[in-house]
Amino acid sequence: MFTGSIVALITPMNKSGNICYSSLKNLIDYHVLHKTTAIVSIGTTGESATLSQEEHIKAVMLTLEIADKRIPIIAGTGANATTEAISLTKRFEKSGISACLTVTPYYNKPTQEGLYQHFKAISENTELPQILYNVPSRTGCDLLPKTIKRLSKFNNIIGIKEATGDLSRINKIKNVVKDNFLLISGDDATALDFMQLGGHGVISVTANVVAKEMKKMCSYALKGDFINARIINKRLSLLHEALFSEPNPIPIKWLAKKIGLIKYDTLRLPMTPISYSLKIKLEKAFQYANV
Incomplete structure (x- = not known):
């Protein structure tokens, strides 16, 4: 269920900054059509940092409703306070959510023992499957x-x-966990190499706009056909790079609007509109992808 191309879904908003139902439905239908493995709802790319907890829960539940069991939904449930992460996780018990994606506590920089106790407490307070999320560039730990x-x-x-982009981490983790413990890349640019070294898939920003290509690339990789996987990945390489030239999700929301997947590229402050130079870069990268 959680291998291959999993999309870190953007949260489409209308001009006033509220969730745009029609655009969200369009995005979900797009991923069902192109056989994306699963959707992560309200993770980093979904702008979890600027949604209130009630908005967060509402958006996940709306995603579940629209998906209507056609594709598994993974809910972002991380927080820098353990009690808040537990509370958020509990709100999705028996909701139909397939798993939770739980980021390391951000800003307060816990020790390794603090991280262990944080995730242990969450695990002990839910039966929902938990996927740990490590992204030091954003969290500070x-x-x-x-x-x-x-x-x-x-x-x-x-x-x-694992979103460090450090490929040496894969073997270090594989050597200390069970064979069925999932290793999922959180970095589009190195995702194919990650899978060649034994990873199981990617939670992808790029898949928001090239779902079919990311699905095919991951499917080839998981079958061990890295020749065909690399042909696709080469076409996507400029897109992987451009989509992180400004803070995520600024570029991906603009491109999703540009190609007609969403109506508006509305962002909430402190995220600000995309620069003109990056618009040009993204258009060229998307053309190079030859979608």
Whole structure:
């Protein structure tokens, strides 16, 4: 269920900054059509940092409703306060959510023991499958392999989204966890190499606009056909780069609007509109992808 191309879904908003139902439906239908493995609802790309908890819950539940069991939904449930992460996770119990994606606590920079106790507490308060999320560039802390080893012993902690971009991490993690522990890339630019080294897939920003191509690339990679996987990935390489030339999700929302997947590229402050130079770069990268 959680291998291959998983999309880190953007949250489409109308001009006033509220969730745009018709655009959200269009996005979900697009991913169902192109057989994206699963949707992450309200993660980093979904602008979790600027939604209130009630908006966060409403958006996930709306995504579930529109998906209507056609595609698994993974809910972002991370917080820098353990009690808040537990509370958010509990709101999705028995909702139909397939799993939770739980980012390391941000800003307060816990120790490795603090990270262990944080995820342990969440695990002990829910039956929902938990996917750890390590993205030090955003959170200010790094979930190390020795701590992942300890956490992997909890039955409902089923894998990790590893977004350091450090490919040496894969073997370090693989060597200390069970074979069925999921290793999912959180970095589009290195995702193919990640899978060639034993990873199981990617939670992708790029898939928002090239779902079919990301699905095919991941399917080839998981079958061991890296020749065809690299042909596709080469076409997508400029897009991977351009989409992170300004803070995510600024570029991906603009491109999704440009190609007609959403009506508006509305962002909430402190996210600001895309620069003109990046618009040109994205258009060229999308053309190079030859979608």
